[in-house]
Amino acid sequence: xxxxxxxxxxxxxxxxxxxxxxxxxxxxxxxxxxxxxxxxxxxxxxxxxxxxxxxxxxxxxxxxxxxxxxxxxxxxxxxxxxxxxxxxxxxxxxxxxxxxxxxxxxxxxxxxxxxxxxxxxxxxxxxxxxxxxxxxxxxxxxxxxxxxxxxxxxxxxxxxxxxxxxxxxxxxxxxxxxxxxxxxxxxxxxxxxxxxxxxxxxxxxxxxxxxxxxxxxxxxxxxxxxxxxxxxxxxxxxxxxxxxxxxxxxxxxxx
Amino acid sequence: xxxxxxxxxxxxxxxxxxxxxxxxxxxxxxxxxxxxxxxxxxxxxxxxxxxxxxxxxxxxxxxxxxxxxxxxxxxxxxxxxxxxxxxxxxxxxxxxxxxxxxxxxxxxxxxxxxxxxxxxxxxxxxxxxxxxxxxxxxxxxxxxxxxxxxxxxxxxxxxxxxxxxxxxxxxxxxxxxxxxxxxxxxxxxxxxxxxxxxxxxxxxxxxxxxxxxxxxxxxxxxxxxxxxxxxxxxxxxxxxxxxxxxxxxxxxxxx
Numbered sequence: 001x002x003x004x005x006x007x008x009x010x011x012x013x014x015x016x017x018x019x020x021x022x023x024x025x026x027x028x029x030x031x032x033x034x035x036x037x038x039x040x041x042x043x044x045x046x047x048x049x050x051x052x053x054x055x056x057x058x059x060x061x062x063x064x065x066x067x068x069x070x071x072x073x074x075x076x077x078x079x080x081x082x083x084x085x086x087x088x089x090x091x092x093x094x095x096x097x098x099x100x101x102x103x104x105x106x107x108x109x110x111x112x113x114x115x116x117x118x119x120x121x122x123x124x125x126x127x128x129x130x131x132x133x134x135x136x137x138x139x140x141x142x143x144x145x146x147x148x149x150x151x152x153x154x155x156x157x158x159x160x161x162x163x164x165x166x167x168x169x170x171x172x173x174x175x176x177x178x179x180x181x182x183x184x185x186x187x188x189x190x191x192x193x194x195x196x197x198x199x200x201x202x203x204x205x206x207x208x209x210x211x212x213x214x215x216x217x218x219x220x221x222x223x224x225x226x227x228x229x230x231x232x233x234x235x236x237x238x239x240x241x242x243x244x245x246x247x248x249x250x251x252x253x254x255x
Numbered sequence: 256x257x258x259x260x261x262x263x264x265x266x267x268x269x270x271x272x273x274x275x276x277x278x279x280x281x282x283x284x285x286x287x288x289x290x291x292x293x294x295x296x297x298x299x300x301x302x303x304x305x306x307x308x309x310x311x312x313x314x315x316x317x318x319x320x321x322x323x324x325x326x327x328x329x330x331x332x333x334x335x336x337x338x339x340x341x342x343x344x345x346x347x348x349x350x351x352x353x354x355x356x357x358x359x360x361x362x363x364x365x366x367x368x369x370x371x372x373x374x375x376x377x378x379x380x381x382x383x384x385x386x387x388x389x390x391x392x393x394x395x396x397x398x399x400x401x402x403x404x405x406x407x408x409x410x411x412x413x414x415x416x417x418x419x420x421x422x423x424x425x426x427x428x429x430x431x432x433x434x435x436x437x438x439x440x441x442x443x444x445x446x447x448x449x450x451x452x453x454x455x456x457x458x459x460x461x462x463x464x465x466x467x468x469x470x471x472x473x474x475x476x477x478x479x480x481x482x483x484x485x486x487x488x489x490x491x492x493x494x495x496x497x498x499x500x501x502x503x504x505x506x507x508x509x510x
Contacts, residue, residue, distance in 0.1 A: 018384035063385055065444075093384045129273035129348045130318055130389055130503075189320075248385075 008072050012102040013038075015067040018093040020133045020245070024060040025067075034058070034094060038069070041089040045082065046075045055108035055252040056115065059204075061244035063134065065118075066097070066251040068108045106254075114180065114253035115201060119194040119210045120246050128190065135191065136210075136246035142192065142217035144184050149223035150216040151182040151194075153230065154209060161233035163212070165204040165241065172202060175233075184213070195250075204241055212239030263327050267357040268293075270322040273348040275388045275500070279315040280322075289313070289349060293324070296344040300337065301330045310363035310507040311370065314459075316499035318389065320373075321352070321506040323363045361509075369435065369508035370456060374449040374465045375501050383445065390446065391465075391501035397447065397472035399439050404478035405471040406437040406449075408485065409464060416488035418467070420459040420496065427457060430488075439468070450505075459496055467494030 017034055027036040035052055042050040055068040083099040090096070105111075120135035122128055127137035157178045164175055181197040194210050212229065215221040221229075221239065229238045272289055282291040290307055297305040310323040338354040345351070360366075375390035377383055382392035412433045419430055436452040449465050467484065470476040476484075476494065484493045 016381065016384055018387070065383075087381070092382065092387055095381045095384055097381050126271065126342070126350045126352050127347065128320075129271055129350055132273070132347055134385055 008074050008104070009101050010070055010072055010104050010106055011099065012068065012070045012106060012108070013099050014097040015069060016065050016095050016097055017063065017067070018133075019058060019061050019063040021093060022060065024062065025054050025057045034067075037090065037094055038086075041086055042071065044089065045085050046073060046077070048073065048075060053108050055112055056249050058247075058249055059244050062247045062249065063245075064249040067249055068112075068252045068254075070102070070106065070108050108252070111254050112200075112252050113255055114197060114199050116181075116195070116197040116250040116253070117201070117206045118248045118250045119196070119206065119242060120248065121192040121194070121210075121214070122190050123192060124190045131191070133245055134248075136214075136243050138214055138218070140218060142214065143219065144186055144192070144217070146219075146223050147184045147213045147217040150213055150221070150226045151184060153223070153226040154179055154182055158230050159233060160202060160205060160230070162229045162235055162238045163205045163208040164202040164235065165208065166235075167203050170203055175202060177202065177205070182209075207242040207244070207247060208235075208238055210242040210246070214242065215239035263329050263359070264356050265325055265327055265359050265361055266354065267323065267325050267361060267363070268354050269352040270324060271320050271350050271352055272318065272322070273388075274313060274316050274318040276348060277315065279317065280309050280312045289322075292345065292349055293341075296341055297326065299344065300340050301328060301332070303328065303330060308363050310367055311504050313502075313504055314499050317502045317504065318500075319504040322504055323367075323507045323509075325357070325361065325363050363507070366509055367455075367507050368510055369452060369454050371436075371450070371452040371505040371508070372456070372461045373503045373505045374451070374461065374497060375503065376447040376449070376465075376469070377445050378447060379445045386446070388500055389503075391469075391498050393469055393473070395473060397469065398474065399441055399447070399472065401474075401478050402439045402468045402472040405468055405476070405481045406439060408478070408481040409434055409437055413485050414488060415457060415460055415485070417484045417490055417493045418460045418463040419457040419490065420463065421490075422458050425458055430457060432457065432460070437464075462497040462499070462502060463490075463493055465497040465501070469497065470494035 023031045023033050025034045027033045039050045039052050050071045052069050052071050079099055083096050086096045122131050122135045123138045123142050159175050160177045161175045179198040183195045185193040187193055216223055278286045278288050280289045282288045294305045294307050305326045307324050307326050334354055338351050341351045377386050377390045378393045378397050414430050415432050416430045434453040438450045440448040442448055471478055
């Protein structure tokens with residue numbers, strides 16, 4: 001890799017954040033964003049304009065354990081020192097886990113071969129206060145076995161139109177996606193985790209899948225209905241969109 | 256139990272709360288307290304002055320999964336309806352798990368035969384943002400085996416003077432206490448939980464024990480030093496007081 005003083009370097013960062021007090025990834029005039037907060041800190045240190053790209057443009061309230069972003073710079077610095085300076089400058093709800101120079105052709109979105117999300121749920125009569133900002137509380141009981149059966153119909157390659165929300169400036173050439181793993185994990189003390197791994201998720205797809213599986217868990221839908229919903233390609237036929245604050249971007253996979 | 260209209264009833268509540276935005280259990284002019292918030296809601300519903308007693312007067316920032324409190328009332332109400340009214344009136348960082356009429360002689364502190372606390376820690380280079388309000392972050396690595404060996408010296412009945420902080424209006428007749436269980440539980444992803452169960456804890460005793468065990472984990476103290484510290488009865492000989500926000504009152508035990 002060319003490391004002459006003025007050559008461009010492609011810097012890859014892995015971030016973790018508590019999405020509670022952010023207006024999502026994308027810079028906005030409404031309030032603090034992850035993109036805005038991180039680029040401001042980088043620009044203060046590097047004294048140049050920084051253009052960040054993220055693997056996942058997380059919505060307002062969504063958390064991340066392993067968000068991947070990059071930027072191009074010709075500035076000279078020690079990687080470890082830049083990481084330390086960033087972490088001392090950033091607020092404590094946003095941390096840089098790692099910072100490396102990477103392949104010039106690396107792009108966090110287009111180079112990604114898969115993503116893993118964890119969706120956290122609590123259930124029962126009482127919402128646990130210390131989890132209220134990190135898990136969706138479903139009052140009542142959930143039938144995990146039925147949720148698991150429902151989830152099994154979504155595994156593999158399908159047209160996920162029924163689980164994709166519309167958004168301005170968002171045109172998918174097709175809505176065929178592959179889900180490689182979809183597990184319903186029962187945790188201690190009224191907690192449930194939905195773990196989902198796939199090749200490329202569409203807008204609100206994870207949250208729509210979770211909302212539909214919760215309908216199955218509550219008995220509002222039968223497990224086999226998932227197959228009908230998939231075939232219908234009809235968004236209103238599926239369940240509710242699960243709220244943002246239960247969603248945790250867990251990991252992005254690269255070759 | 257006498258249930259005539261004007262007889263006094265002893266009402267026992269089990270509470271869970273996120274201590275982050277409270278100034279602790281005790282009512283104070285500094286800001287919102289758990290005692291103040293709960294008594295205000297009860298007084299609004301029952302239309303009488305309510306005097307609450309708690310099993311553990313948790314400090315500012317300490318969380319609870321199973322705090323036990325009581326009050327005496329002669330008012331008439333359905334237990335389940337009072338619980339529902341309270342939970343709809345209370346802020347969502349404070350929830351009533353259960354509400355029952357109990358023995359007239361029951362007192363949350365003096366009737367207790369034991370308490371269990373969980374102390375949550377994270378360790379490593381990066382503090383996980385979504386746990387920053389619920390776990391103490393220790394930068395660096397912890398030697399769990401040495402912490403376990405250190406903990407073993409504290410099990411059983413000892414004079415815990417070295418682990419007890421002074422406070423105005425607090426006079427212990429003696430400082431002999433029994434620790435029945437003290438476990439160092441390694442969790443996933445850089446997390447550690449110290450589980451401690453005993454007959455009666457003194458002021459800041461759990462946090463002083465955790466702070467001292469962390470010193471052992473970091474190599475600042477040797478496991479055998481715990482025995483010397485116990486025998487010294489000298490508070491400054493032990494480790495630092497672990498911060499309040501990692502402490503979770505887990506359960507109170509009664510006969």
